[in-house]
Amino acid sequence: MSEKAKSIASKKVSGQDERLQKVSKLKLILNRPELGALGGAILVFIFFGIVAGDTGMFSAYGMLNFLDVSANLGIIAIAAAMLMIGGEFDLSIGSMIGFAGICIAIPAIYWGWPLWVSIIFAFAMAVLVGYFNGILVVRTGLPSFIVTLAMLFILRGATLAITRLITGRTQVPGLRVLIENDPIAWMFATDTFKWLFTWLGSMNLIALRTDGTPLATGIPPSVIWFIAATLFATWILMKTRYGNWIFASGGDKNGATNVGVPVGRVKISLFIGTAVAATIFATIQVLDAGSADTMRGNLKELEAIAAAVVGGCLLTGGYGSAIGAAFGALIFGTVSMGIFYTDVDTDWFKVFLGAMMLIAVVFNNYVRRRVTESK
Amino acid sequence: MSENLIEFNNISKFFGKVIALKDVTMKLKKGEIMCLLGDNGAGKSTLIKTLAGVYKPDEGEILIEGKKTIFDSPKDALDMGIGTVYQDLALVSLMSITRNFFMGREPIKGIPFLKTFDIEKANKIAAERMGQIGIDVRDPSQAVGTMSGGERQCLAISRAIYFGAKVLVLDEPTSALGVHQASMVLKYVVKAASEGLAVILITHNVHHAYPVGNSFTVLNRGKSLGTFKKEDISREELLGMMAGGEELDKLEVELKEMNRLNS
Numbered sequence: 001m002s003e004k005a006k007s008i009a010s011k012k013v014s015g016q017d018e019r020l021q022k023v024s025k026l027k028l029i030l031n032r033p034e035l036g037a038l039g040g041a042i043l044v045f046i047f048f049g050i051v052a053g054d055t056g057m058f059s060a061y062g063m064l065n066f067l068d069v070s071a072n073l074g075i076i077a078i079a080a081a082m083l084m085i086g087g088e089f090d091l092s093i094g095s096m097i098g099f100a101g102i103c104i105a106i107p108a109i110y111w112g113w114p115l116w117v118s119i120i121f122a123f124a125m126a127v128l129v130g131y132f133n134g135i136l137v138v139r140t141g142l143p144s145f146i147v148t149l150a151m152l153f154i155l156r157g158a159t160l161a162i163t164r165l166i167t168g169r170t171q172v173p174g175l176r177v178l179i180e181n182d183p184i185a186w187m188f189a190t191d192t193f194k195w196l197f198t199w200l201g202s203m204n205l206i207a208l209r210t211d212g213t214p215l216a217t218g219i220p221p222s223v224i225w226f227i228a229a230t231l232f233a234t235w236i237l238m239k240t241r242y243g244n245w246i247f248a249s250g251g252d253k254n255g256a257t258n259v260g261v262p263v264g265r266v267k268i269s270l271f272i273g274t275a276v277a278a279t280i281f282a283t284i285q286v287l288d289a290g291s292a293d294t295m296r297g298n299l300k301e302l303e304a305i306a307a308a309v310v311g312g313c314l315l316t317g318g319y320g321s322a323i324g325a326a327f328g329a330l331i332f333g334t335v336s337m338g339i340f341y342t343d344v345d346t347d348w349f350k351v352f353l354g355a356m357m358l359i360a361v362v363f364n365n366y367v368r369r370r371v372t373e374s375k
Numbered sequence: 376m377s378e379n380l381i382e383f384n385n386i387s388k389f390f391g392k393v394i395a396l397k398d399v400t401m402k403l404k405k406g407e408i409m410c411l412l413g414d415n416g417a418g419k420s421t422l423i424k425t426l427a428g429v430y431k432p433d434e435g436e437i438l439i440e441g442k443k444t445i446f447d448s449p450k451d452a453l454d455m456g457i458g459t460v461y462q463d464l465a466l467v468s469l470m471s472i473t474r475n476f477f478m479g480r481e482p483i484k485g486i487p488f489l490k491t492f493d494i495e496k497a498n499k500i501a502a503e504r505m506g507q508i509g510i511d512v513r514d515p516s517q518a519v520g521t522m523s524g525g526e527r528q529c530l531a532i533s534r535a536i537y538f539g540a541k542v543l544v545l546d547e548p549t550s551a552l553g554v555h556q557a558s559m560v561l562k563y564v565v566k567a568a569s570e571g572l573a574v575i576l577i578t579h580n581v582h583h584a585y586p587v588g589n590s591f592t593v594l595n596r597g598k599s600l601g602t603f604k605k606e607d608i609s610r611e612e613l614l615g616m617m618a619g620g621e622e623l624d625k626l627e628v629e630l631k632e633m634n635r636l637n638s
Contacts, residue, residue, distance in 0.1 A: 251469050368469070
């Protein structure tokens with residue numbers, strides 16, 4: 001390019017940048033997919049701050065409670081969001097949670113495997129299930145909705161049948177004693193920042209038990225995983241080449257293929273991602289409860305998708321954010337725990353969730369139209 | 376002979392019993408715009424896909440700069456400098472201009488295993504390139520959905536050129552556009568050719584093709600009716616050849632008949 005053209009081009013660009021600054025700092029923020037979820041989360045906190053501000057919901061213990069619920073959901077919601085951005089669904093997340101649970105518990109309890117080997121085994125199975133989901137969707141071209149719905153039944157049924165066959169029951173208890181000194185289990189079962197809570201307790205800043213130890217003992221592992229997953233997913237989506245491929249695969253499969261994006265590989269890896277996230281969820285819960293249950297994770301796939309949608313993901317793919325899904329999960333967790341602190345009958349919880357989802361979808365649809373059609 | 380940038384000699388392509396292309400021959404020099412005209416079903420799509428490396432020809436040979444070449448995949452064709460812009464443009468309207476421009480070929484930086492998409496560099500290049508076309512890019516991170524049809528077409532062409540196209544294959548670049556937008560795209564095509572690219576413009580719109588083309592190849596039912604230099608053929612002759620003149624004559628007769636019956 002000639003010097004003259006260069007200077008014209010750069011002048012144009014810088015001139016336009018200035019104009020952009022003036023008109024649309026706010027517009028830029030309004031155009032982000034996570035805006036709805038962020039606003040929703042703030043509203044929810046204000047609501048519960050007013051209604052339940054003096055009930056202990058916002059004590060250290062109460063906060064860790066709803067953060068733990070949010071974080072667990074968030075781990076799978078973020079993976080579901082990434083898959084949705086890539087243009088597919090995974091309805092087998094909930095069943096995968098149950099399946100992963102018994103993949104840990106049965107080898108550890110009945111076959112005498114060390115706990116860490118069982119955990120690795122569960123993750124290996126997750127990779128297999130995710131790969132199978134992905135390759136089925138990519139190869140057959142069938143809607144992932146149908147393929148993973150089939151997997152939902154297959155996995156849940158297999159979980160139940162295998163567990164009953166081997167153990168004669170539907171629950172496998174007795175895991176807690178195995179956690180100590182295990183080289184891997186601590187990653188899913190240790191509260192962190194205990195010193196902080198002990199210190200806060202000693203300063204009488206947070207509630208104590210009768211024996212003097214703080215009621216809230218530390219940050220639960222779910223929250224750490226949740227934060228790590230949010231950061232990692234956001235980094236991938238915004239900052240890597242693979243992230244661009246995810247958006248491209250979901251936005252326009254054919255177009256992406258034509259310019260050389262390995263759409264099939266991207267989708268398969270995202271299916272592996274949801275199955276692995278489900279296994280992280282399962283490992284944390286199984287080690288926390290000390291037992292695996294064949295019904296664990298039931299309906300979680302829908303909650304994960306709902307959180308992703310509230311977080312700004314489009315059902316048609318190609319648009320959304322991990323941070324949005326994280327806020328979506330936070331809204332869910334906060335409401336589901338917060339409602340216990342209010343006078344509202346908890347029977348109304350799902351009504352509230354459904355209404356919230358509807359509002360979120362309408363709002364997000366509006367945002368998307370702004371982004372793609374405003375000139 | 377090797378002054379031709381690309382040569383198609385007697386290309387044929389069969390799908391089972393269907394003869395999609397038969398003995399099609401085309402030659403293109405640098406800076407030349409050849410318009411490939413044909414009605415629906417004339418074999419345009421098959422020819423494009425053969426050019427783009429999606430299909431392998433069953434007969435005939437492709438020469439690039441005088442050398443015989445076989446494309447094993449679309450990537451092969453791309454590497455040899457054949458840049459195909461399909462009708463759907465391979466643009467994702469929800470993604471930004473920059474992310475679209477570098478889709479599948481993102482510049483990266485950083486250490487191994489932690490390589491990141493160099494978005495600053497990508498933004499700069501995208502804005503620069505759009506500036507060259509004269510498109511008012513307010514912000515390279517704006518979604519492609521906000522651009523007009525002509526701008527999108529230009530973006531797709533500009534992307535193909537940036538990634539090393541020597542021969543541009545444009546599939547119906549003006550078919551969905553209004554007059555103003557179409558002329559903007561055609562202007563850009565002429566500019567690209569004047570900078571030394573060879574352009575194959577596929578269209579069924581003679582009015583768009585005639586002003587910009589140097590030569591015209593007409594396809595009909597899988598066969599080439601010949602390549603004509605601009606000075607040797609008029610717009611009307613081309614139109615007649617393309618639509619199959621008889622058919623239009625027949626239509627005229629039928630319409631007359633209807634009018635007679637109605638009156």
